[in-house]
Amino acid sequence: MLIALAHPLIQQGTRRKLRQRWSRQLLALLGIELHATGEPLQPGCMIVANHISWLDIFVVNALAPSAFVSKAEVRNWPLAGWLAEKNETVFLRRGSRGHAKIINAEIGTLLDAGGTVAIFPEGTTSDGSHVLHFHAALLQPAIESGHPVQPVAISYHTPDGARSRAPAYDGDISLGQCLAHIVAEPRLVARLHANTPLDTRDTRRRELAEAARVWIIQSIDDRERPDNERTNEVPVCG
Known part of the structure; x- marks a missing residue:
């Protein structure tokens, strides 16, 4: 109740900082150490990531508080729907071209304002051993x-x-x-590896989606190498 009353009074910048702090605290509480490598996550970019767990949202937010694109049904979920709505989530109603245009404009506005928008173009989760097909239409707002x-x-x-x-x-x-599986592990390491942002000018969304997917697959394969063969990782403090 306190959060509900205070939330409208908090400025957007402060909300994002709080979201980042809460995300880091949650990961720490669950015994998850976050290691980040590659390029810093850039404001005004659309983050395109593979999707394994509900934890992915907190991993990204711990580094760069972002607006996430989610299916419209999430808006009606108890508590989670309200929290998502109050944290810049963009709700996508699938199968509606008219609604897609509205969403594309909304995402474009967030990016124009220097915000970060994150999508999981697989559309669902995997066990992390592979990367599913990317739905290229989700990249259209960035283009x-x-x-x-x-x-x-x-x-x-x-x-x-x-x-x-x-x-x-x-x-x-x-x-x-x-959650039980996560808690049962004494310690886990979440690795986030980011590429240099890809230019969206003069490109087709399918080609862009495939380029992002191929890079992510190659990066995950690299993460599977022994520690002494990988680029040094930088732990992210809470």
Whole structure:
């Protein structure tokens, strides 16, 4: 109730800082250490990431508070829907071309204002061992508004570098089961590796989506290498 009353009084910049702080605190509470490599996440970019877990949102927000594109049904979820709405979430009603135009304009406005917008173009989650097909239409707002697309690879590992399936929120796994799997691990490492932003001028969305997908696949494969063969990673403090 206190959050509901105070939220309208908090400026947008402060909300984003709070979101970043809460995200880092949640990861720390769950025993997840965040390591970031590659390029810094750039304001005014559309982040394009692979999707493994509900944790992905907090991993991204811990580095760059972002507006996420979500399916419209989430708006009606108890509490989660309200929190999503109050945190710049853009709700997409699938299958409606008219609504897609409105959403594209809304995302373009956020990018024009220097905000960061994040999408998961797979449209669903995987177990992290592979990257699904990208829905190229989700990248259209960046092309229309002339803002770069920044590919981001997310993966989860045990302290010894082995890939962990514990955070995976796919198939028939419930949120409760996923959380139990995470808590059962004494420590996990979330790795986020970001590419240089891709220019969206004079490009087709399918080509752009495939370029981002190929880079993410290659980056995840690199993350699977032993620690002594990978680029040094920088832990992100809470």
